[in-house]
Amino acid sequence: MKYLDEYRDAEGAHKFAREIARITTRPWTIMEVCGGQTHAIVKFGIDQLLPREVTLIHGPGCPVCVTPVELIDQALELAARPEVIFCSFGDMLRVPGSKTDLLAVKASGGDVRIVYSPLDAVNTAVKNPGKEVVFFGVGFETTAPATAMAVYQAAHKGVKNFSLLSSHVLVPPALEALLNAPDRRVQGFLAAGHVCTIMGYEEYLPIAAKHRVPIVVTGFEPLDILQGILMCLQQLESGRAEVENQYTRAVRKEGNLPARQLIGEVFRVVPRQWRGLGEIPLSGLGLSESYQAFDAQRKFGVAQVRVPESAECLSGLVLQGKLNPRECPAFGSRCTPEHPLGATMVSSEGACAAYYRYRREPAEPAGIQTHH
């Protein structure tokens, strides 16, 4: 397939791998921020092409995974209401709240619908004037413009039965939080290419300078990731700490200006609770003053729902890059995609899901053995 196969080519991959091995002189630890990159790494086996000195650790860049359990519980409460049509990206449906998940709410009669675009939720609201349509806006800066556009259009078309449960989060504050941690292991970052297609990479410049850490804006295909790793290692080996752009075919320094303007119009930056990382100041997007009427938390009074995170799920450590999913005692036994303890096991960008799907050792099949 054009624009895809070129970046999945074995010969190209091995060329980058040889160059990486050639220039690496000592141990380095690099974090890929985005869960999409984590999945590509584990799925294509990119880490297995790297020399022993290079360790990849997986970052918090799975928006579904960092959504705190209390926000999921708020979503579940809304979805169960008879007057509500609850619209969500498919990824959220299996994520466990403290007691249940959206799929189970759907099975119990809740009107839960998968949408591909937040605008579909606005259209659903127009078509169902007697219902309240709530869209669960989850994502980093990548999906924020689409959510912002939905709210903007609802406002301008006067669609009053549409509202947003916002769980949008921002990447740079999370990087800062990881870099400020006392036991920081990360020496270089692969920044999430898709986020930067929207936001550009100017906001990473002060982070790289302040923390003396190289940041390479990187794409999602195997060759993108290998080249991003190579660029990061070149910086580390030569003592540089700059922001570089591997993903030049999609990312410009200033990003997508109309998209950024729309985010600025509809949202304001708010403090946000991250699963595993705790509350990070100025790390989330909430609706700005003029769009408050579309805030589902306010409209339905669910903001008070407060739930502690499960003690058994160690996804907090996984999301900080402190624990590899396979080191978790529950991995593959008490925690599987069918019976997840946390979002990282079921999100298509979750690190635990990636290891379960692509790296798991064979286990006894669940249920009753039928062949003796």
Added chain:
Amino acid sequence: MKTDKKSPERQDCKTDFTLACPFPIQNYPRVLLAHGGGGRLMHQLIGGMFIPAFRNPLLEAQHDSTVFEVGGRRLAFTTDSYVVRPLFFPGGNLGSLAVHGTVNDLAMSGARPLYLSAAFIIEEGLSMETLWQIVSSMQQAAREAGVQIITGDTKVVDKGKGDNLFINTAGVGLLEHSLTIAPQSVQPGDAILLNGDLGRHGMAIMALREGLQFASAIESDSAPLAEAVLDLLRAGIRIHCLRDLTRGGLASALNEIAEAANLTPLVEETLIPVREDVRGACEILGLDALQVACEGRFAAFVPEGDAERALAVLRQHPGSAGACRIGNVTSQRSPRVLLKSTIGVQRILDMLSGEQLPRIC
């Protein structure tokens, strides 16, 4: 089976089923759509509830169709219900699918399909014209597949209590060979063949449901497979195992066989054909083409020495012109499937967990 006697779900289960329910209900006090998705959750339901309830050696073989002996002749028997929405899709409709699916399940035992039953569950208000279109497609599909529909049933349910139309078909076929075509016959070293490109049926339906527009519509691969299989048998191919790639796609089929045979198939990603438009649609929706359903595709496990001949036979059938070899069964005694990725690294190829959910970004 270990169960926690104190858990409330366990209590519910007891009252619901009077006998002790063998299925560890755990987080699933209710049936989810995912329990029918062809993935691990569905296998847990079958293995945890249906098999123990109805336990017998024929059922436990868990093949696409069950083979049993009557008066010295071996027969194959199977049933399947068809609930696809929308009723019509490029390349077929509910009626043609209801014939192809059941005929193909019989073919996977190497049987010559003979007779089908057809049961219609019709929602009040369905247009007679629509029903007729579907019935005539069934008639045509049955003629093409060389089977007769010899018994049936008609039920009409209240408006709102069905989704237009559900069809169940059961089928009987005759085995005219002496092979045991089943996962237990798979041997280390067997070649793994595929009769064509993957994922078209699933993506044809998905594209319709999600309103995805492509330059030209993706048409379903729905087709009868019995003739191709019978030709393999006529050519003397020593077929070890066949499996049609329906829900859960190639990934589920290979994992089911790996588990039943306790062997490790290894397939190469670059050898598995997936059409451009299907790949594109999968990329957009974040789905894996290897987990997408087909309705006219099957995997064949044959001895290495028969592989090339088998491919030549398959390629003479229009529906199997793209037949190819995608890998081998390794000598590892471990019930999992390995995939060599496009960049040459090995990983496991897992079956779907529940149902495929589109990704977020």
